[in-house]
Amino acid sequence: MSVDALYQEIILDHYKHPRGKGLLGESLAESFQVNPTCGDEVTVQVAGDPSDVLIGYEGQGCSISQASASVMSEMLNGTPVATIKEKRDAFIELMHAKGLGEPDEEVLEDGVAFAGVAKYPARVKCALLPWMALQDAAIKAGFITEEKS
Amino acid sequence: MTTALDVARIKKDFPILSRTVRGGHPLVYLDSAATSQKPECVLDAERAFYETSNAAVHRGAHQLAEEATQAYEDARAAIAGFVGGAPEDLIFTKNATEGINLVSYAFSNATAESAWGGSPDPRFILRPGDSILVTEMEHHANLVPWQQVCARTGATLRWIPLTEDGRLDLSDLGSLIDSSTKMVSVVHQSNILGTINPVRQIMDAAHAVGALGLVDACQSVPHMPVNVDELGADFITWSGHKMLGPTGIGLLWGRSEVLSGMSPFLSGGSMIESVYMDHSTFAAPPNRFEAGVPMVAQSVGLARAVAYLDELGMDAVHAHETELTAYALNALEQAPGVRIIGPTNSVDRGSAISFVVDGIHPHDVGQILDSEGVAVRVGHHCAWPTCRRFGVPATTRISTYIYNDSSDIDVAIEAISTAQRYFGTSTTSKQGCES
Numbered sequence A: 001m002s003v004d005a006l007y008q009e010i011i012l013d014h015y016k017h018p019r020g021k022g023l024l025g026e027s028l029a030e031s032f033q034v035n036p037t038c039g040d041e042v043t044v045q046v047a048g049d050p051s052d053v054l055i056g057y058e059g060q061g062c063s064i065s066q067a068s069a070s071v072m073s074e075m076l077n078g079t080p081v082a083t084i085k086e087k088r089d090a091f092i093e094l095m096h097a098k099g100l101g102e103p104d105e106e107v108l109e110d111g112v113a114f115a116g117v118a119k120y121p122a123r124v125k126c127a128l129l130p131w132m133a134l135q136d137a138a139i140k141a142g143f144i145t146e147e148k149s
Numbered sequence B: 001m002t003t004a005l006d007v008a009r010i011k012k013d014f015p016i017l018s019r020t021v022r023g024g025h026p027l028v029y030l031d032s033a034a035t036s037q038k039p040e041c042v043l044d045a046e047r048a049f050y051e052t053s054n055a056a057v058h059r060g061a062h063q064l065a066e067e068a069t070q071a072y073e074d075a076r077a078a079i080a081g082f083v084g085g086a087p088e089d090l091i092f093t094k095n096a097t098e099g100i101n102l103v104s105y106a107f108s109n110a111t112a113e114s115a116w117g118g119s120p121d122p123r124f125i126l127r128p129g130d131s132i133l134v135t136e137m138e139h140h141a142n143l144v145p146w147q148q149v150c151a152r153t154g155a156t157l158r159w160i161p162l163t164e165d166g167r168l169d170l171s172d173l174g175s176l177i178d179s180s181t182k183m184v185s186v187v188h189q190s191n192i193l194g195t196i197n198p199v200r201q202i203m204d205a206a207h208a209v210g211a212l213g214l215v216d217a218c219q220s221v222p223h224m225p226v227n228v229d230e231l232g233a234d235f236i237t238w239s240g241h242k243m244l245g246p247t248g249i250g251l252l253w254g255r256s257e258v259l260s261g262m263s264p265f266l267s268g269g270s271m272i273e274s275v276y277m278d279h280s281t282f283a284a285p286p287n288r289f290e291a292g293v294p295m296v297a298q299s300v301g302l303a304r305a306v307a308y309l310d311e312l313g314m315d316a317v318h319a320h321e322t323e324l325t326a327y328a329l330n331a332l333e334q335a336p337g338v339r340i341i342g343p344t345n346s347v348d349r350g351s352a353i354s355f356v357v358d359g360i361h362p363h364d365v366g367q368i369l370d371s372e373g374v375a376v377r378v379g380h381h382c383a384w385p386t387c388r389r390f391g392v393p394a395t396t397r398i399s400t401y402i403y404n405d406s407s408d409i410d411v412a413i414e415a416i417s418t419a420q421r422y423f424g425t426s427t428t429s430k431q432g433c434e435s
């Protein structure tokens, strides 16, 4: 089917079996993001310190937004801020590549499965939602200072 | 095909319906509640206007200006006639959203004017303690403007709640509409639930306490015969693009006695009587409410759309939709794992049908349908509070029109089961056979 590029096995697997889902007991900051066109919701919390950022999340929504949250948390929970920034930039770049991006699996791990999402402009927002929430929470926690979106 | 319309013939009038999408699938367009497709005759009418008579209306001393003005006013008369109204009571707007804002600003503006010693029509003046009534199934276009009016005037917003099966719960209407009520604004046919509301009863209740009433007829005028007198409202608004017409044009019909005392919304050229450096006086309706150069070509296109619908006959259009809606409701009810949000029978119900599929988010349902060529809308349909009322974050919605028939529904139903196989949620059908 033509949507096979969108719904990679990895995405469906993360959707059905989300990794690391759940909120932290205590957090330094959290961010709630919604996608007003379709009602996807995600809350991301951060705790720990800049060398070891702990990430918790909750959400409801489509397969793309929820799988993206799962992939993100699996990749970034317990990593330093520098790693978060590097992977965030790579993921955002991939989402803006209109499906022509060639992601580096070393950097993006399961995130490479989202390459096909970039061909569907309406779904890019879904994929980016948890990343925007993490970005916002990390700024609120003082882990990131730049106002980059 | 249904018994009321020759859909196969009608389809041929719509060039876009012969295209393919997503790698060769024939387009199955089931999103007419969002916007309808346009028949060739509407496109031709707009083009012919630009090719022969294009000019700014109500100004200019030349022949083209005269012809353009005539075309614009003829369009107004034709569209007014379509709903049984008088041309001077019909205002052209950008869309229904503007129509509702035009009325809501009449309240804000009159309230502000009265604070500075003006003497606007007292029916439009709001004070803390006054109330405005809507329903829990409004499109955001008929909710947010009233929230804004309340925020600017201190009035209170009330709403008619819904029953579990997606109808208005009118049991408390007597207390919701009381001496504090100044405005009652309700949707005729819900764009998310499909419910057709008893607006006459509600308008009569509003008038009994001296309140004004508006009917949002976006989803009714395109789909069933509507007569402005029979609805009993003071204002009726709808959009041209949902009834085969161009984008960028909408309508607001108002009772002349109410329009005549109403403050303008947008101001500037075309809406004035005389202008001095320190003040101005305003033209009579409808011109008072049409500031600036209006949408002339679009009015010509919309008049042609109205003629096209008249040729089919609105009774036949309505009969076709009722038949097709019953077919679609039945098919969705039979489909395993599918739950309809809204009335499940076709009594007092239009063709917009929202549903959820167990275990698959609407966005994903819509994506699989799209990959099979089926265009539907997903999300909250600009009726977020209605979704909340039914405890769903979003729905998938199919909505049909004159160019759809039961085969389109069949393709959609098949695509829903494809989505269920894809996401591994297929279950045994409600009839007991494998899906």
Ligand SMILES: Cc1ncc(COP(=O)(O)O)c(C=O)c1O
Binding pocket: B033, B034, B095, B096, B097, B098, B139, B141, B142, B187, B189, B190, B191, B216, B218, B219, B239, B250, B382
């Ligand atoms: C019931 C209802 N009201 C209002 C609107 C707003 O129409 P428009 O966006 O054309 O102004 C719509 C359109 O979706 C609608 O369905």
